[in-house]
Amino acid sequence: MNKKLLILTGLLILVITINFFTLYIKSKNELKSEFQNYSSFVKIVNDIANLKNKYSTLPLKALKPICHITSGKIICKNISKSNLRKINYFLKSNIKIKKFSIKSQNNKFDFYAEIIK
Amino acid sequence: MKVILYTKDFNETINEPVDIILSPQYYWIKKIDIPIKSLKDAKKIAKSLFNLDETYIYDAFELDNKFFAYAIKKDLKLNINKKYINSVRLAQTELYNYDKINVSKNHSIQKIDDLLFCFPNIENAPSINDIISQIKLSRHTVNLYNRLNINKSVVINIGAITILINLFFIFGYIQNKTAIEKLEKHKIDLTKQYNLPSTTFQLKSILNSLKKEDKKQVKLRKNLEFITKTPLQKGEKFLTLSYDKYFNIEIKTDRNLDKYFSKRFKVSSSLKNHIYKASLYE
Numbered sequence: 374m375n376k377k378l379l380i381l382t383g384l385l386i387l388v389i390t391i392n393f394f395t396l397y398i399k400s401k402n403e404l405k406s407e408f409q410n411y412s413s414f415v416k417i418v419n420d421i422a423n424l425k426n427k428y429s430t431l432p433l434k435a436l437k438p439i440c441h442i443t444s445g446k447i448i449c450k451n452i453s454k455s456n457l458r459k460i461n462y463f464l465k466s467n468i469k470i471k472k473f474s475i476k477s478q479n480n481k482f483d484f485y486a487e488i489i490k
Numbered sequence: 491m492k493v494i495l496y497t498k499d500f501n502e503t504i505n506e507p508v509d510i511i512l513s514p515q516y517y518w519i520k521k522i523d524i525p526i527k528s529l530k531d532a533k534k535i536a537k538s539l540f541n542l543d544e545t546y547i548y549d550a551f552e553l554d555n556k557f558f559a560y561a562i563k564k565d566l567k568l569n570i571n572k573k574y575i576n577s578v579r580l581a582q583t584e585l586y587n588y589d590k591i592n593v594s595k596n597h598s599i600q601k602i603d604d605l606l607f608c609f610p611n612i613e614n615a616p617s618i619n620d621i622i623s624q625i626k627l628s629r630h631t632v633n634l635y636n637r638l639n640i641n642k643s644v645v646i647n648i649g650a651i652t653i654l655i656n657l658f659f660i661f662g663y664i665q666n667k668t669a670i671e672k673l674e675k676h677k678i679d680l681t682k683q684y685n686l687p688s689t690t691f692q693l694k695s696i697l698n699s700l701k702k703e704d705k706k707q708v709k710l711r712k713n714l715e716f717i718t719k720t721p722l723q724k725g726e727k728f729l730t731l732s733y734d735k736y737f738n739i740e741i742k743t744d745r746n747l748d749k750y751f752s753k754r755f756k757v758s759s760s761l762k763n764h765i766y767k768a769s770l771y772e
Contacts (some may be wrong), residue, residue: 375633379645393659400666410690411673417693420679424700425684428707432646464714469707474732489703 430490432466435459440484445471449484460484491576493625495585496568498610499594507576509627511584514599514608516566518542519582521604522550522557532557536579556574559669567571570737572635582606583630590615613699709772713737717770720747727763737770 375474438458440449460475460482463475469489476483492506520539520591526532531552536559540548546561560580568575577683581599585591590600592615595727600609672692681688686696710733717737720728723745732742741747751757755770 379640390652390656390659393656393663395594397659397662397666400663400670404670405665407673411677414677414690415680415691417690417697417735418686421686421693421697421700422684424697427704449505461718465711466751469703470710470733471530472732472734474734474738475728476730476732477728
């Protein structure tokens with residue numbers, strides 16, 4: 374067999390193999406790094422989704438019969454003690470409260486709250 | 491470049507690159523009479539035409555539409571430094587057009603039935619010295635020194651393994667790239683699904699803001715629970731409870747409740763007209 378040709382072919386194949394090996398390792402590392410990024414990205418997205426889902430404005434529905442609700446402001450006047458329980462549930466519920474106040478007068482209550490939508 | 495005919499009588503000292511024509515004394519040659527179609531076939535059967543061992547190189551060439559096979563010693567030693575050998579050729583290919591030539595004082599080369607052989611010197615034959623400078627060299631050379639003694643099947647196996655390794659790398663590379671693309675696509679899908687920005691920096695900012703908000707809400711509820719569990723006595727009651735960054739409370743009582751509230755808050759309070767007023771800070 375032709376020595377020069379064989380050595381040159383061998384070297385060429387070696388260079389090609391090294392080139393493919395480098396490409397493979399590079400892509401493997403790239404995938405590893407991309408997967409780490411992806412995992413951290415998914416974790417952040419899931420955390421955001423969970424925190425967004427943790428709070429809702431549904432508890433407002435329970436107050437609708439006894440309060441006046443407009444654009445995040447809740448005003449309830451002369452609430453009886455039995456309805457005060459609804460206010461209590463509302464404050465404990467998963468609604469984002471910005472501020473609130475409850476005032477008692479002659480066994481009747483006034484409630485005011487602002488929520489974050 | 492200088493061309494020399496190398497015979498057994500050759501005794502020149504060579505100090506320059508030369509093209510060597512080997513005398514028939516140095517090789518075995520046969521004309522292939524069996525019908526074959528190509529030079530490739532001739533090369534394949536070359537070895538089988540000689541009853542020689544593995545110390546020979548076997549090859550074939552085509553000349554004047556006829557195929558010839560030859561065998562030549564692998565370790566043929568020429569009295570010329572290898573660095574001056576530009577090429578090695580056979581007299582058969584280079585002197586084929588001559589029927590008889592005197593090549594030295596004792597020998598001649600003669601063509602019999604298309605094959606060149608060595609014979610004793612003859613009369614009426616041209617001398618090689620007159621011819622050699624006019625010879626137009628053919629493309630047929632003998633690869634005598636530029637050879638590796640490796641079994642062909644070993645080379646084929648190594649080649650096949652190398653190809654397989656390369657295929658593995660290529661396949662792995664494509665697979666990795668596809669996986670990266672899939673991850674990126676999934677990331678885009680997620681951002682679209684939750685209507686989020688695409689950069690991690692922006693996402694982290696949103697997450698931090700949400701966490702801060704959540705922490706605030708959780709704390710608010712814990713504080714509210716603490717306040718509503720205030721140990722009131724008979725006749726005592728809350729008159730006001732409000733929150734806007736901090737809590738304000740008014741309780742109808744004769745007692746100072748600082749001790750209880752200071753367990754959780756910084757308290758600023760007053761007790762006037764049976765009403766305990768306090769601002770509760772974190």
